[in-house]
Amino acid sequence: xxxxxxxxxxxxxxxxxxxxxxxxxxxxxxxxxxxxxxxxxxxxxxxxxxxxxxxxxxxxxxxxxxxxxxxxxxxxxxxxxxxxxxxxxxxxxxxxxxxxxxxxxxxxxxxxx
Amino acid sequence: xxxxxxxxxxxxxxxxxxxxxxxxxxxxxxxxxxxxxxxxxxxxxxxxxxxxxxxxxxxxxxxxxxxxxxxxxxxxxxxxxxxxxxxxxxxxxxxxxxxxxxxxxxxxxxxxxxxxxx
Numbered sequence: 001x002x003x004x005x006x007x008x009x010x011x012x013x014x015x016x017x018x019x020x021x022x023x024x025x026x027x028x029x030x031x032x033x034x035x036x037x038x039x040x041x042x043x044x045x046x047x048x049x050x051x052x053x054x055x056x057x058x059x060x061x062x063x064x065x066x067x068x069x070x071x072x073x074x075x076x077x078x079x080x081x082x083x084x085x086x087x088x089x090x091x092x093x094x095x096x097x098x099x100x101x102x103x104x105x106x107x108x109x110x111x112x113x
Numbered sequence: 114x115x116x117x118x119x120x121x122x123x124x125x126x127x128x129x130x131x132x133x134x135x136x137x138x139x140x141x142x143x144x145x146x147x148x149x150x151x152x153x154x155x156x157x158x159x160x161x162x163x164x165x166x167x168x169x170x171x172x173x174x175x176x177x178x179x180x181x182x183x184x185x186x187x188x189x190x191x192x193x194x195x196x197x198x199x200x201x202x203x204x205x206x207x208x209x210x211x212x213x214x215x216x217x218x219x220x221x222x223x224x225x226x227x228x229x230x231x
Contacts, residue, residue, distance in 0.1 A: 040223060042221035045219070101147055103159070
């Protein structure tokens with residue numbers, strides 16, 4: 001069945017390392033999003049992509065990078081420039097019609113060793 | 114500046130009673146509102162939504178009320194069940210092209226942790 005798959009579920013990073021979080025969807029959605037959630041906080045948008053080969057910065061893009069080479073895939077790289085990367089990362093997707101709810105994956109929890 | 118406020122970080126309700134989760138917003142550009150439910154270590158799941166042209170939307174045990182003049186919305190769950198225990202996010206969406214937050218103008222509140230007691 002259709003859905004969004006994020007992997008891995010848990011990820012550990014050493015200081016100074018880049019890590020890439022995977023997000024794949026088979027919902028045929030055009031738009032995909034990456035959010036970050038910190039304890040006691042709402043979701044904050046990192047990057048979004050409304051079409052293949054195009055993406056835009058969200059509210060907290062610094063220290064992150066993305067690519068959108070395929071419609072189904074929107075990987076997020078947490079670079080060493082991100083000073084506080086420990087968080088719960090959520091990927092979402094939606095169709096192009098306005099006011100379609102976003103569908104979320106189950107998230108990746110990133111921790112720093 | 115928080116544009117979507119959920120002032121109750123947690124709410125405890127007895128099973129079978131009504132749960133009322135509140136949300137206030139400040140941005141008059143918001144024209145569509147959604148509620149998401151989230152269990153620990155899972156992604157949020159869409160629950161119910163309402164357009165600004167309506168004041169009520171009902172789906173089974175869930176009803177969302179919108180008071181545009183007060184910039185306030187609420188989610189009612191009747192009757193509350195143990196499986197309803199989760200964090201509920203109030204989300205507001207602005208018109209396409211508005212850069213209030215996110216691709217579709219989605220702005221999330223901080224969430225309310227609903228606990229249903231037996």
